[in-house]
Amino acid sequence: MTEYLKKIDLRGRTAFVTGGLGLIGFEVSRALCEAGARTVVCDIVPVNAALKKLKPLSSLGDIRYEKFDITDLHSVENRLKALAKKHGGIHIFVNNAYPRTKDWGAHLPEVKLASWRKNIEMHLNSYAWLSRAACLLMSGKGGNLINFGSIYGVMGPDFTVYEGTTLDNPPAYAAIKGGIINFSRYLASYFGPRGVRVNNICPGGVFDKQNQKFVANYSKKVPMKRMARPDEIASAVLFLASDMSSYVTGQTLMVDGGWSIV
Ligand SMILES: NC(=O)c1ccc[n+]([C@@H]2O[C@H](COP(=O)([O-])OP(=O)(O)OC[C@H]3O[C@@H](n4cnc5c(N)ncnc54)[C@H](O)[C@@H]3O)[C@@H](O)[C@H]2O)c1
Numbered sequence: 133m134t135e136y137l138k139k140i141d142l143r144g145r146t147a148f149v150t151g152g153l154g155l156i157g158f159e160v161s162r163a164l165c166e167a168g169a170r171t172v173v174c175d176i177v178p179v180n181a182a183l184k185k186l187k188p189l190s191s192l193g194d195i196r197y198e199k200f201d202i203t204d205l206h207s208v209e210n211r212l213k214a215l216a217k218k219h220g221g222i223h224i225f226v227n228n229a230y231p232r233t234k235d236w237g238a239h240l241p242e243v244k245l246a247s248w249r250k251n252i253e254m255h256l257n258s259y260a261w262l263s264r265a266a267c268l269l270m271s272g273k274g275g276n277l278i279n280f281g282s283i284y285g286v287m288g289p290d291f292t293v294y295e296g297t298t299l300d301n302p303p304a305y306a307a308i309k310g311g312i313i314n315f316s317r318y319l320a321s322y323f324g325p326r327g328v329r330v331n332n333i334c335p336g337g338v339f340d341k342q343n344q345k346f347v348a349n350y351s352k353k354v355p356m357k358r359m360a361r362p363d364e365i366a367s368a369v370l371f372l373a374s375d376m377s378s379y380v381t382g383q384t385l386m387v388d389g390g391w392s393i394v
Pocket of ligand 1: 150151152153154155156157174175176177200201202203227228229230231232280281282283334335336337338339
């Protein structure tokens with residue numbers, strides 16, 4: 133293996149991926165597993181259904197599943213400690229889960245305070261508290277945290293892409309993703325001397341058979357004229373999770389086909 137290929141070799145490392153059964157998380161899990169990491173998928177899906185979904189990945193490497201609710205803030209720190217012990221440590225932690233309330237997507241004037249608070253609690257607070265817990269476990273041993281932001285964590289929405297559709301951009305998303313991105317900078321600064329790198333990945337819209345009008349509106353605005361594929365996001369996670377990015381910390385990697393530069 134050449135020196136550069138050795139850098140993406142994750143054998144001997146354990147990676148955790150929250151929301152690892154979702155659209156992006158599944159591909160992230162596949163990428164980390166293919167690169168040799170023992171990959172622990174954490175999601176809220178019941179065990180049997182999860183194992184069925186993960187079956188195709190089991191021939192690629194060491195893939196495992198833990199039912200893990202990131203919103204259970206009183207228990208996540210101890211649970212993660214126990215899981216690290218069970219699965220051979222923690223070297224890579226990817227905060228990718230996407231918890232949201234049923235009314236997520238409500239237009240700004242209709243958003244209820246209780247719902248706003250719940251989404252901040254479920255998403256921002258869970259990411260922050262788990263980030264803290266994962267970094268503390270990796271501190272002094274070397275490790276790597278990747279937080280999922282979004283283009284909407286660094287930019288305001290262009291509402292014209294929702295014209296002619298029933299879709300909308302949830303206002304709490306801006307607060308949540310913006311908060312996650314800047315907290316990652318805090319963590320990168322705090323844990324830099326302690327051997328832990330912390331970075332954000334900000335995908336643009338990923339194609340998931342959305343409303344045709346929305347896909348057309350969105351694609352028109354992107355310099356690359358299309359939405360992303362999940363594997364394109366996962367490749368960027370692999371870069372951040374591996375020694376390919378050994379001198380990169382506190383950064384926000386935009387994987388958006390150029391959305392954020394125009
Ligand atoms: N899809 C996009 O276009 C896009 C764009 C930018 C950013 N993102 C971000 O990427 C990440 C993944 O998004 P996605 O589109 O793959 O979402 P998704 O809805 O397809 O998958 C999310 C996964 O998280 C799991 N999950 C939900 N609540 C959970 C909880 N409490 N504990 C543990 N797991 C839980 C779900 O079961 C699901 O498997 C999110 O942070 C999202 O904000 C997505």
